[in-house]
Amino acid sequence: DDLRDLYQQVILDHSRNPRNRGEIPPPCLHAHGDNPSCGDEIDVWVKVKDDGSIEDLKFTGQGCAISQASASMMTQKIKGKSKDEAAAVREDFRRVVMGDGAPANEDALGELILLEGVQKFPQRVKCAMLAWRALEQALEGK
Ligand code: FES
Numbered sequence: 001d002d003l004r005d006l007y008q009q010v011i012l013d014h015s016r017n018p019r020n021r022g023e024i025p026p027p028c029l030h031a032h033g034d035n036p037s038c039g040d041e042i043d044v045w046v047k048v049k050d051d052g053s054i055e056d057l058k059f060t061g062q063g064c065a066i067s068q069a070s071a072s073m074m075t076q077k078i079k080g081k082s083k084d085e086a087a088a089v090r091e092d093f094r095r096v097v098m099g100d101g102a103p104a105n106e107d108a109l110g111e112l113i114l115l116e117g118v119q120k121f122p123q124r125v126k127c128a129m130l131a132w133r134a135l136e137q138a139l140e141g142k
């Protein structure tokens with residue numbers, strides 16, 4: 001259907017043309033994430049300003065289209081946010097992807113809701129969450 005086509009288009013666009021791919025030079029926060037079920041890996045690099053806001057966010061690594069698209073969308077959604085705002089967006093994303101209900105924060109919607117499509121493929125949840133888990137670890141590492 002149309003919605004399914006839209007999911008596919010957005011995921012393909014982000015996986016073929018990932019935004020914010022690359023590393024951030026030191027000093028930065030960094031975390032490595034892997035998906036044990038497939039062996040794919042993602043590294044997330046975060047630059048946090050003195051005021052606690054996320055100035056820059058990039059990722060590297062290899063994985064399936066869902067994992068790469070999710071990482072790419074994540075960088076766009078999280079850049080410029082405070083750590084608390086980033087945590088709220090991540091929680092919304094997790095709820096949508098896990099099928100735990102609608103996002104609480106309407107601002108967090110947009111592209112994120114498109115990944116609702118992965119609900120229909122439960123084995124892809126780990127793919128969709130890969131970059132977001134690494135982001136959480138990177139921010140906690142501070
Ligand atoms: Fe960026 Fe070490 S300072 S990974």
Ligand code: FES
Pocket residue numbers: 035038039040063064065066067126127130
């Ligand atoms: Fe490995 Fe999706 S199949 S991250």
